[in-house]
Amino acid sequence: MDGEESFRAYVAGRIAALSRAAWLLTGDQHQAEDLVQLTLVRVARHWERVSAAGDPEPYVRRTMYSQHVSLWRRRWRGVDLRADPPEQAMPDGTAGVARALVVRAALARLAPRQRAVLVLRFFEDLTEAEAAAALGCSVSTVKSQTRDALARLRTHAPELAELVGIGAAAGEER
Structure with a gap:
């Protein structure tokens, strides 16, 4: 070679x-x-x-x-060290960190299958059929697990509704 x-x-x-x-x-x-x-x-x-x-x-x-x-x-x-800081303010990233912590804590309150369904459906953006295939269950199981998980989040993690700016009528399905 x-x-x-x-x-x-x-x-x-x-x-x-x-x-x-x-x-x-x-x-x-x-x-x-x-x-x-x-x-x-x-x-x-x-x-x-x-x-x-x-x-x-x-x-x-x-x-x-x-x-x-x-x-x-x-x-x-290449760093330019000056006595006076630049006038431009840096964007505040704490809101994103706070949101991530709230979402992580809320997901931890769910049962493993409910957590898996929400992650596949809303984070991975899979359809109900694709999520069912990934989990090895029926589409109706994915639907019921999604419904139950969202209801549990509404009850046990109301801060999520406030976090995404959903009003008082957020408890209703859209």
Whole structure:
């Protein structure tokens, strides 16, 4: 196998693990993809030497970590530190966090099947038939579980109605 073929085979076999490691380093999917790409470009330049030395994994990992630190340092140097803060206010993200916590707590109050039905129907946006197929039950079971789960949420988590701005008549089905 020539150098290019062995490099392609290595990348095909290790891309998932490298992507996972890059995501754990960066915490962002797009930055992780960039990091993997930069790492593989750098490794490809020296692949003949790296692959001839034996296992290329330690070299690739070390290159990835070095690239991550280099990118981090470049971004850090680009920060403009001033005594006066900028006039533009940053958007307040606390409402989104509060909403996520309320929804998570409300879903935790439901039975597992009710929670699964709501997630499939409203988060995954599946039809009743698709949700029934995913859960291995009938469409009527999905309908009844949805009805019961929504009724339970209305009773035990009224803060959800306030959170999404639904008025007092929210208890009625639309």
